[in-house]
Amino acid sequence: MKFRHAFAFAIAVVASLVLASLARADDKELNLFAWSEYVPQSVIDGFTKETGIKVNYEKYASNEEMLSKLLAQPGQYDLVQPSEYTIEALVKKDLLAPLDKSKLSNLKNLAPEFTKLGHDPEGKYSVPWMSGTVGIVVNTEKVKDEITGYKDVFQPKFANNIVALDDARELVSWVMDVKGIPVNEVNEKNLAAVKPMLGQWMKLIKVYDSDSPKTHFLNGDVVIGVVWSGEAALLYKQDKKFKYVLPAEGTHQFIDSLAIPKGAPHLDNAHQFINYILRPEVSKLVSEEFPYTNPNAEARKLLTPEQLGNPASFPTGSPKMEIFHDIGKSASAIDELVTDLKSQK
C-alpha cells in the first residue's frame, strides 16, 4: 500500500468519524438518561420491539449527577428522570420542553393525587414515574430492638454495621429531621448546627451506596440502614425479615418523573416512550422490578395483593413527611460538608 494512500486512508477515516458525529441524529433513536435501578430492561426491549426505536440508556445515581451532565451537554438527552426539587430548578432556568399532551393519550391512567403536584401543578413539563420515601430497613433476624427512628439506627452498638445512601442532601436532611429543622432551610447556620451530630453518625456507617444498598443487606455486610423505599420493598419481597420503618422524626417523600430537556433531538420518540410507560401493563412491569409507589391507578389494579400489601411500596398511616425543594448553590455547601466529615478520622 503506497504511503500516500495510507495517509489518505487515515484522513478519510478521521473525516468520516467527524462527519458521522455531525450527521443528523438518527430518527430511530432515543437517548434516555435515568436513574440506575429504575428502568427495567423488559420495558426498554418491549418499546424497541414495538416501535423499532433504539434506546440508549445512560444511568446516574443522583439528581445532582444528572444535572451536571445535562448542563454540560445540552441537546443530547431526550428524556431525563428528575426528582421533584430538580424539576423546580430546571423549570426556573427554562431547561425543560413543555409536553405535547395530544401525544400522551394515556395520561388519564394516573391516579388523581399525582396530577397536580407542587413542583409542576399543571403537569406541563413532567409525567410522574414513581413515588417513594426514604426510610429505615432492619434485619429483624439480627436486630431484636424496636427501631422507630434515626436515633435508634445511629447508635454505637450498630457501629460498622450500617448502610446509608451516598447522597449528601439526604444525609443532612436526616439530621435536620432529628433536630426539627425544616429540610429546605439549608444555610450556613443550620449546616453548622447539623455538623456535630452528622459527624458522629458518619463514623458509624460502614458503607455508602445509592445504587443498590440492598446488596449489602443480602451479603450480610450490614444489619440496618437508611435506604430508598423501593430497595426496602425488594428486600421485603425476598425475605420478610427485612422490615421497613418510616422514621418517627420525619422523612421526605419523593416523586420522580420523566421530563424532556429543551433541545432534545428526538422529541417525538420521547413522547412515544412516555405514552408507552403510562400503559397499565407496562407500568406494572416497572412495579414488579422496582416496587416503589406506583402513581398509575390502572396499573395498580393489575398488581397482586401481595405487591399492594408491601409496606415499603405502599406505606400506611400518616407519617411526618416533607418534600424537598430546590436549594440552588447551597448544594455544593452540603457536598463540602459531607466530604469534609468523610475525610475526618
Place this chain on the structure above:
Amino acid sequence: MTPDINSNPATATRRPGVRGWLLMTPLLAWLFAFVVAPTLIMLVYSFCERDDIGQVVFTFSLDNYRKIFVPQYYGILAWSLGAAAAVAGFLAFGFYADESLSYKLFDLTGMTRRQLIALVAGAAGYCAMREQVYAMESGGNFLRILFISVELAAICTVICALVGYPVAYFLGRASESNRNKLMMLVMIPFWTNFLIRTYAWITILSKEGLLNTFLLSAHIIKEPFDIMPSTLAVYIGTVYTFLPFMILPIYGSVEKLDNSLIEAAFDLGAGPVRAFSNIIVPLTRPGIVAGILLVFIPAVGMFAINDVLGGRKVPLIGNKIDTQFKSARDMPFGAALGIILLLLFAVAFFLTLRKEEKN
C-alpha cells in the same frame, strides 16, 4: 528509564524540509489539540465560577484556589518545617558525636549521612504536618484528602516494591526458557482489565466470602473478618492492581545486569544481605525508580478501586475531583483541583528526571 524520544543524532542529520514538516503536522496538531489545549482550557476553567444551577460562568475569580489554599496552611507549614529542622539538627548532632554508630547505619542502608538525615527529618515534618491537618476544624478538606491519597499511594508503592523486588530478581535471573514462561505468567494479570481483577476481591473478602469461609472452617478464627468494604480492602486491591507495574520495570533492569558483577558480589563473601544492599539494588536503581513512578503516580489519582472496595467511606483526591463533575456540579473547582494535582505530578516527575540525569 525515560525513553529518549529525541531525534537520534546519528541518523537525524537533516533538518526537515517541507515534506518533513508536512508529514509531522498531523502528529503535532494532534498533540496540540488533545494534550496542550485541554490543559490550557482546564487552567482557564479553574479561574471561573459556577452559577446556582451548576453552569460555568466565565468571570475571573480566585475563589477556587482560595478554597483549596486556606490561610491556616501557613501556620501548619511553619510548624512542620520547624519540626523537620529540629529533628535534622538532633540527628546531625548525634551522628557527628558518635562516628562509629553512623558508619554502621550507613553501611546497612547504603545512604550518605546527608540523605539519611534528610529522610528522617522529612518524615518528621510530614508527621507533624499530618497531625495538624487532621486536627483542623474546617477548611482542611482538600489537604486532608490529599494526605490520605498520598499516604495510600506511598504505602502501596512501598509494599509493591518490597513484595515485587524479589520476584523481579528471581525472574530476571532465571534461565532463558523459564524466564519467558514466567514473564508470560506475570503479563496476563498485567494486561487483564483491573476492574475485573478488583471485582474478584469482593467474592474473596466479604463476610461470607472465601477468605472467611476458609478461615472459619479451619477454625483459625471464631468471628469472620469484617473487611469488605473497608479501607484495608482498598489497600489490598491497590497493591494487587499495581504489583505487575512494579515487577516489570525492575525485571527489565535485572535482566540487563552483568553476570560477572553478580558473581563477584557473592564471591566477596560478605553475605547475601550485603551483596543485595550494596551492589545489586543500587545497580537496579533505574528499574526501581521506574516502578515507583509507574505505581505511585496512578495510585494517587485512583478512585475506582476505592468506589468498589471501600464502600465510598473515605474519599480520595480522585473521588473528590470526580464528585465535582457529578453531584457537586462545580466544574471550575474540579478544574482547579486538577491543576493542583497536575502541578504536583509535574514537580515529582521533573525531580525524578533531574536525579536520573545526574546519575
Place this chain on the structure above:
Amino acid sequence: MAVRIPRGMKLVNLLLGSWTSVVMLFLYLPIIVLIVYSFNVSRLNVRWEGFTLAWYTRLFTDPKNAPLIESLKMSLKIAVVVTVLSVILGTIGAWLLYRYRFPLPRLMSTLIFIPMIIPEIIMGISLLIFFVTVSSWGNLLLRTMHITTSNPLSLGITTVIIAHVTFCFPFVLIAVQARLAGVDPSLEEAAMDLGATPLKAFLYVMVPYLLPAIVSGALMSFTLSMDELIVTYFTASAKSQTLPLVIFGMVKVGLNPSLNAISTLFIAATALLVVAAEWVKNWNK
C-alpha cells in the same frame, strides 16, 4: 529453576523461588476465583452448588445481559479504530524523529511522553472540559451559520476514540523507535541507490523491518483501549458505553455470575494475546 547464583547461595535461591510462588499465587487467586465461580450454579457466588455452563449461554441469550454484549461490540469497534490510528501516528512519528532533526526536541519528547504517564483522572477531566467547551461553542457556531438546527457535536464514540488514541500512540512510537535504533542506516540508502523513490524505500524496506515493533505496539494499543476505564468514564456518552464502563456500573450494584462469565472470556482472550505477543517477539530471532 536454575537461577544464576553461585553455589553456596542455594538457600537464597530457594527463598527467592518460594517467595515468587507465593506472589504468583496471590496474583492468580482472584483470577482463578473468577473463573471457577463462573461455573457455579449458585447466584450468590460463595457457596458451591454445582457445575453449570448456564451463565455463559445466558450471557448471549438473556436480554438483561444485552447491554453487556452491546458494550463488548462497542469496545471492539473502538479498539480497532484506535489501534489503526495509533499505529499510523506512532509509526510516522517515530520515523520522522529518526530521520530529521526537529527544533525543540525536549519539548516534543515531553509532549509525546505526557499522555503515557499522566494520572488518568487528569487526562479524563481535561479532555472532558475540552470536549464540552469545543462542542458547545462549535454547536453555537454551526447554528449561527445556519448549517444545522440541532446540536450535532457532542461526547460520543469520536471523543472516546480521540482520547484513547492520545495515550495509545506514544506506546507505538516508542516501540518503533526502539526498533529503529538498531537498524542499519545504509538499508534505506541502498534501496534508493537501486532507484527506489524515498517513499518506496520506506514502504518496501523500512516497514517490513519495523513490522514486529509495529505489531507489538498495535497489540499494546488494542489492549490498552479495551481495558480503559477512567478516561472513558469522563468522555463517553449513552451511545458509547464501553465494556469496562458497563462492568463498572454492574460492579457497583453487586455480584453477578454473568460478570464472572464475561470476565473469564476476557481473561482467556488476554492470555491468548500475551502468547501471541511472545510469538511475535520471536519472529526476529
